[in-house]
Amino acid sequence: MSTKNELKDRLIKEVENDKDELIELCSRLIKIPSENPPGDSTEITTFIDQYLKNAGAETTWHESAEKMYNLVSTIGDEGGDGKHLIYCGHSDVVPTGDPAKWDFNPISGEIVDGWLLGRGASDMKAGLGGLIYTFALLKRLNIDLPGKLSLAVVPDEETGGEYGVPWLLENQIIDGNGCLIAEPSSRYNPTIGQKGSYWFKLKVFGEPGHGSLSPLAGNNAITNMIDAINEVRKLWDLNIEVPSEVQPLIDKSKKYMREVEKDRAPFQKVLEHVTVNIGKIQGGTKSNMIPESCEVEVDCRLPFGITQDDVTAFLHEKLDALGIDYEISRFGFRSDANYTSAEDPVCKSIVDNITYATGHEAYGVMQWASSDARHFRNHNIPVLQYGPAYLPSIHGYNEKVKVEDIERCCKVYIAAVIDYLYER
The missing domain is CATH 3.30.70.360 (Alpha-Beta Plaits)
Known part of the structure; x- marks a missing residue:
């Protein structure tokens, strides 16, 4: 019987050997228009559904509003008493805006000089593709998971709408002990809290x-x-007094803005x-x-x-x-502002495996925007965000992401599943 680290190493190697399929999947997602508004997720959900079925996974569709489809699939030991991890991503993107202001076709999905190009490349079709690929790979390899892994693909995040994650949670369609959302983040710093x-x-x-x-x-x-x-x-x-229990997170986030995303250093005050x-x-x-x-x-x-x-x-x-x-x-x-403790197992599984996969120090930070993470926390499900991104391009023209970042995140995703579900 292989050790946990041997299994992780094997799966990381699988990602390395099959990275062309991973990148092709992310490219195909970009080529499918899914702007919100209008919010029609029919075409992209159909594509993802078929990809998962080709891997042998069963899926369920949930129409929360007209042409807004949530797709859910679960693998692992569904009848056991192990933990349940949710991997979540949104399929909608913001509008492309004026096509004349793009240097390339915003739905091209092209790979140029190591960059994947197009609307949603960073927010968040590359991250979503990584989750889908990870989920499908675990299913194809018949990895014996001692718990459950669910994939939730939601259609309604970019407008702050109620037809994606909150709808699934309120209707008790998904539930779990922890969640990762593949929203854009920096390479070594998942977001574990948000304003x-x-x-x-x-x-x-x-x-x-x-x-x-x-x-x-x-x-x-x-x-x-x-x-x-x-x-x-x-x-x-x-003049707002920050609660003492979250002050360490604020301090670490300021350090991140000064030392990692250095162009954000002038904006440290937004955290308070x-x-x-x-x-x-x-x-x-x-x-x-x-x-x-x-x-x-x-x-x-x-x-x-x-x-x-x-x-x-x-x-x-x-x-x-x-x-x-x-x-x-x-x-x-x-x-309201919300966060997940850095010591929670779901946070540790991602942060520890960033270091495991890259050899680089990693730690969680504060997000100055908002996402679906707040809904999971409202339902007492610990959650964090980690995904490939070129942060300056998000919601702007010429959105893109590095191919190497997509591969790195996918290695972290697949190793984190093993750590999280095998740790009792």
């Missing part, structure tokens, strides 16, 4: 009138909105402040009419030490003091 999210629309109302009489007539909603925005932006200035992005504004009818309404959309990210309820109370206090007529409505991402 909260507070997206909202603020609408300010005024009274119309002839523009030639402003400011003596009517009530200008746009100028009132200017005052309101100035108050909203004061969220950044709040509420960020405020006035992302969209519209109001008024024409220049000679006093506007009767104005609306903005705001994206705030919340550090540890402040909750969504705290932000709501702050906004109402400041806006009520202005004496304006307004309303606030929430949309999109919404969560």
Whole structure:
């Protein structure tokens, strides 16, 4: 009987020997359009379903909304009392935008000079492909797992929607002792925590009138909105006390920003402040009419030490003091800051195997954005994120990822399954 490390070494070697199939799989995923919006995942789910069936895995489809399909498959000892690990990835990508601003076809999936090119290369079709390949390889090799491994492919992450991970969890279609999401990360630093999210629309109302009489007539909603925005932006200035139990994670994340992603060093303060992005504004009818309404959309990210309820109370206090007529409505991402302990077995299995596969020091850090990880934590499932990426290209033009990073992550994925499920 082989030892655990011998099994890991064998599987890592399998990935090395078969890496062309891995990269071809990731390329094929990029070639299948899956922008969200509109969110039609039919074609890409059909392709993944057939790939898994070709490996001998059984799959189930779950339509959570029109043309939004979740795909779930499980292998291993389903009748035993071993642990259950979930590997999760989203099949949707953000829109490609203006094709003329790309240096290559955004759905080409080409390999050029060691880079895989196209929309979703980094976020997160390369990571998703790595999970699918790992899952299928374990099935094809008939590896005797002392627990269960589930693969969940979800269609609705990029809009912060409710039809992917939260829908599966709330309907008790998936459950487990730990989860890895193959969201983009740096090579040696999975994200084990993330800031909260507070997206909202603020609408300010005024009274119309002839523009030639402003400011003596009517009530200008746009100028009132200017005052309101100035108050909203004061969220950044709040002095927030970070709880002592997460301060080590914040400190380590700052070190990461200074020493690893050095271009992020100027942004260390975001880990302890509420960020405020006035992302969209519209109001008024024409220049000679006093506007009767104005609306903005705001994206705030919340550090540890402040909750969504705290932000709501702050906004109402400041806006009520202005004496304006307004309303606030929430949309999109919404969560408090959340994390998984670095000592949790799922975190250790990934971090330890990054070092095992690469020989490089690895540690978990804080994410300043949000993802589906928050939903797993809301259901008491420890989770972290680790995936191949060229971080500057995410959600931008000319998205790409290094082929060597895809292979490295896949080696970590397959070794981590063994460590996690064999460790009682």
